[in-house]
Amino acid sequence: MSRLDRLHRLERPIASLARGIARVTATALGPYQTAVIRIGFAATWLLFLLRELPNRHEMYGPDGPWNWDMAQQLIANNHAFTVLMWSDSTFWFETVYVLALLSSVLLMLGWRTRTMSVLFMVGVLSLQNRSIFMGDGGDNVIHLMSVYLVLTRCGQVWSLDARRLRRAQEARARGERSGADEAGRPGGGADEAGRPGGGVDDTAQPRDGVDDTAQPWDVVDEAETRDGFDSGHSRDGFDDSGHSRDETDTREDETRDRVGPVLWWILGLALSVVTFMGELGWGWLLIFWGLWGAHGLWWAVERRAPGGELRLLLDVVANLVHNAALFVIMAEACLIYATAGWYKIQGSRWQDGTAVYYPLQLDSFSPWPALSDALAAHGTLVMLVTYGTVAVQVAFPFTLFNRRIKNVLLAAMVFEHAVIAVVLGLPFFSLAMITADAVFLPTSFLRRVGGWAARARGVLLPGRRRGSRGEPRVPGQRRGEEPDPESAEQARVGFTA
Amino acid sequence: MDAYDKGVSARPQPAPPHASRVGIAALSFRYQLVAALALGTVALAACAHLAMVFLHVAPSNTVTKQHGQAIDQWIYPEFEQNWKLFAPNPLQQNISVQARAEVRTADGTTRTTGWYDLSAHDGAAIDGNLLPSHTQQNELRRAWDFYVSSHDTENRPAGLRGDLSERYIRRIVVLRLDGENPGGRGAVIGRVQVRSRTANVPPPEWSDEKIDTRPVFRELPWWSVTPDDVPLARATKVEVTAR
Known part of the structure; x- marks a missing residue:
C-alpha cells in the first residue's frame, strides 16, 4: 500500500467528520420532527389539563388531599421546581393553571415558540412537582420532554412564528420587486399572481437567475x-x-x-x-x-x-444546542423502550406468555371488562401479544439503523399505544408515547400529513385561504421553475397542523 | 441517527457551491474557536446527561454502586424516571382500599358504618370511560403504594414520608366518605378506619395454575378526624365533632 493510499484512507473519515460538523453547526436538523413533538406534547398536556379542569383543586389545589403544607414539607427535601409553592392562595393556583393552559395552546400553535416552551416547562413542572403522587408514566414523559423542548428550535415549521417570518419575507420581497419594477419591469402583479407560466414572462428569467444565486x-x-x-x-x-x-x-x-x-x-x-x-x-x-x-x-x-459574524456564531450555537437536544430526545425515547423491554424479559409472566392477561384483570386498567374477558379466553393470542410487545420494545433502538424496519416497528408501536389508550384506559400516557415515537417519523411522511392537515383546513375554513387579504404568495414562487416545496407547504399549512 | 438523517436529506438543501459558507465554516478563525468550544461543551453535556440517565434506569451495577450519589444528584428531582412499565412482572393482585367511619348522626347517637370499597368505586368510574381521570386511576392507588412503602408491617411510619402518607390517605378517605354521606343527613364523621383488601387475580382459564384467590386484609388503626383532615373546604361536617 502506498503512502498516498493510506493518506487517502485517512482522509475519508476526516472529511465525513468535517461534513458532520458543518451540518450540525449550519442547520437545526429535523424541523418537522421537532415541530410534531412540540405540537404533540403541548396538545397532550393541554387536553389533560382540560380533562382535569373539574378535578384541578383535588389534584393540585392548595386544599386538595395532598395539601399545600404537605407538598411544602416534601419539596423542602427534594428541592423540586414548582411555582405553586410561592403562595398557598387559591387565586395563585388558578392563575398558574390558566397560564399552564395558555402556554400549552400557544406552544402548540407556535406563537413565540421559544418563549412559550419555557413557560410550558414552568407549567408542567409546577403542577406535576406539586403533587408527585398523582402522575403516571405519561406525566413522566411530558415532564422530561418539556425540559428538552426548551433547548430546541421547534418552531421552524408548522407554527405562527414561521408564518410571521414568511409574511415578513413576502413584504420584503414586495419591496425588492417594487424596486425592480421602477427599473422598468411592468406587469409585476401578473407575475406574482401566476408566476411559473413561462413564455410571456421570459423577461423575468434573469431575475430568477439572480434569485437562484x-x-x-x-x-x-x-x-x-x-x-x-x-x-x-x-x-x-x-x-x-x-x-x-x-x-x-x-x-x-x-x-x-x-x-x-x-x-x-x-x-x-x-x-x-x-x-x-x-x-x-x-x-x-x-x-x-x-x-x-x-x-x-x-x-x-x-x-x-x-x-455580522456574532450573529452567525449565535446561530451556530443555537443549532448545536438544538441538535444535541434532539439527539437527547431520541435517545430518551430509546431508553424508555429499552428499559421497558429488557426488564420485561426478566419477568416470569412475560416469559410464560400470560403477562398481557393480568393488567386487563386489574380494576384500575380495565375500562372494558367484556373486552378483557374476551381476550382472556384466547391463550395463544395473549401469548403472541405478550411476546410481540417484548420483541418490539427490545428491538426498537437497534432498528434505527435501518430505515425501513424502523418505520415498520414505529407503525407497530403507534398502533399498540393507540390500543393501550382505549383498552387500558390510558389515553394521555398513550398520546405522550405516540408523540415521543413521532420524533422518528420520516420527513416525507410528516410533510404529507402536513399537506392533509392544510387541505382539511382549506375544506373547513374556506374563507381563510392564504392570499385572501390580497397578499400574493411570493417566496414559494419567486425561485422560478421549481417552487420551494418547503416554504410552499408552510404557506399552506400555516398554524393548523 | 441514520434513519433520521435520511429523512432530512430529502429536504431541499442549500445550494452546494456555497454550502461550505454556512455553519462553522462561515466564521473567521477567532469565532471558530468559540464555536468549537461550544461544540465541545454541548456534546459533552449531552453525552454526560445520557450516561447519567442510562445509569439511573439501569439495574444496580458496578458503576452505580460506586457513583450512585453523583448520579442521584444529577437526576433528582427533575430527571427522575421509571420505565419498568408492567415489568418485570405486571401486578397480579387487585388491591382495593376500603374505609369505614364512626359517625354521629343527627339525633346524637354514634354508630359505625359498613365498609365502603373506595377502589371499587374508582373502578366503576373507569368502566366504559374513554378518558379516565387521574383522580380515579392514580390518586388512591398511588397514595396506598406510598403508605405501604413508608410503613412497616406493623403500620409504624418511617420518618417524614410515613407521616405524610398517613395524612394523605386520611384526607383522601375523608373526602371520598364525605361524598358517600355516611350515616345519613346531618351526620358528622368522628373517626375513620382504613383497610386494604388484596386478592390474587385468578389465573386465565386455559392455565392449569392453582392460585389462592381468597382476599387478604390489612387493617389500619382507627384515626380521629380533625378539621385539618378535611380537604377542599368541606369542613362543616366534621368541625362539630372535631373538638
Whole structure:
C-alpha cells in the first residue's frame, strides 16, 4: 500500500467528520420532527389539563388531599421546581393553571415558540412537582420532554412564528420587486399572481437567475431569522438586512415586531420580582436569567449587525444546542423502550406468555371488562401479544439503523399505544408515547400529513385561504421553475397542523 | 441517527457551491474557536446527561454502586424516571382500599358504618370511560403504594414520608366518605378506619395454575378526624365533632 493510499484512507473519515460538523453547526436538523413533538406534547398536556379542569383543586389545589403544607414539607427535601409553592392562595393556583393552559395552546400553535416552551416547562413542572403522587408514566414523559423542548428550535415549521417570518419575507420581497419594477419591469402583479407560466414572462428569467444565486444567502438568512422569531423579539430590524435604509423605512413600520420586546420586558420584570422574592434557588435563577439574557442578546445582535459574524456564531450555537437536544430526545425515547423491554424479559409472566392477561384483570386498567374477558379466553393470542410487545420494545433502538424496519416497528408501536389508550384506559400516557415515537417519523411522511392537515383546513375554513387579504404568495414562487416545496407547504399549512 | 438523517436529506438543501459558507465554516478563525468550544461543551453535556440517565434506569451495577450519589444528584428531582412499565412482572393482585367511619348522626347517637370499597368505586368510574381521570386511576392507588412503602408491617411510619402518607390517605378517605354521606343527613364523621383488601387475580382459564384467590386484609388503626383532615373546604361536617 502506498503512502498516498493510506493518506487517502485517512482522509475519508476526516472529511465525513468535517461534513458532520458543518451540518450540525449550519442547520437545526429535523424541523418537522421537532415541530410534531412540540405540537404533540403541548396538545397532550393541554387536553389533560382540560380533562382535569373539574378535578384541578383535588389534584393540585392548595386544599386538595395532598395539601399545600404537605407538598411544602416534601419539596423542602427534594428541592423540586414548582411555582405553586410561592403562595398557598387559591387565586395563585388558578392563575398558574390558566397560564399552564395558555402556554400549552400557544406552544402548540407556535406563537413565540421559544418563549412559550419555557413557560410550558414552568407549567408542567409546577403542577406535576406539586403533587408527585398523582402522575403516571405519561406525566413522566411530558415532564422530561418539556425540559428538552426548551433547548430546541421547534418552531421552524408548522407554527405562527414561521408564518410571521414568511409574511415578513413576502413584504420584503414586495419591496425588492417594487424596486425592480421602477427599473422598468411592468406587469409585476401578473407575475406574482401566476408566476411559473413561462413564455410571456421570459423577461423575468434573469431575475430568477439572480434569485437562484442568492439562494444560499436566503437560506442562511432564513436560518438566522428563524430564531429571531423564535425568541420572539429579535425581529426588529429584520428588514435592515441587506437593504438600503430608504427602501425599507416604510415597510419596517409594517413588519417591525412590537409584541416580542414587550413580552421580553414583561417576563424580565416578572423574573426580577421572583428574584427579589427569593423563592428560586440560584440554579434556576441562572437558567431563567440566562435564557432571558440570550433572547435579549439575540435581539440586540439581530438589530445592530444582522449579517455580522456574532450573529452567525449565535446561530451556530443555537443549532448545536438544538441538535444535541434532539439527539437527547431520541435517545430518551430509546431508553424508555429499552428499559421497558429488557426488564420485561426478566419477568416470569412475560416469559410464560400470560403477562398481557393480568393488567386487563386489574380494576384500575380495565375500562372494558367484556373486552378483557374476551381476550382472556384466547391463550395463544395473549401469548403472541405478550411476546410481540417484548420483541418490539427490545428491538426498537437497534432498528434505527435501518430505515425501513424502523418505520415498520414505529407503525407497530403507534398502533399498540393507540390500543393501550382505549383498552387500558390510558389515553394521555398513550398520546405522550405516540408523540415521543413521532420524533422518528420520516420527513416525507410528516410533510404529507402536513399537506392533509392544510387541505382539511382549506375544506373547513374556506374563507381563510392564504392570499385572501390580497397578499400574493411570493417566496414559494419567486425561485422560478421549481417552487420551494418547503416554504410552499408552510404557506399552506400555516398554524393548523 | 441514520434513519433520521435520511429523512432530512430529502429536504431541499442549500445550494452546494456555497454550502461550505454556512455553519462553522462561515466564521473567521477567532469565532471558530468559540464555536468549537461550544461544540465541545454541548456534546459533552449531552453525552454526560445520557450516561447519567442510562445509569439511573439501569439495574444496580458496578458503576452505580460506586457513583450512585453523583448520579442521584444529577437526576433528582427533575430527571427522575421509571420505565419498568408492567415489568418485570405486571401486578397480579387487585388491591382495593376500603374505609369505614364512626359517625354521629343527627339525633346524637354514634354508630359505625359498613365498609365502603373506595377502589371499587374508582373502578366503576373507569368502566366504559374513554378518558379516565387521574383522580380515579392514580390518586388512591398511588397514595396506598406510598403508605405501604413508608410503613412497616406493623403500620409504624418511617420518618417524614410515613407521616405524610398517613395524612394523605386520611384526607383522601375523608373526602371520598364525605361524598358517600355516611350515616345519613346531618351526620358528622368522628373517626375513620382504613383497610386494604388484596386478592390474587385468578389465573386465565386455559392455565392449569392453582392460585389462592381468597382476599387478604390489612387493617389500619382507627384515626380521629380533625378539621385539618378535611380537604377542599368541606369542613362543616366534621368541625362539630372535631373538638
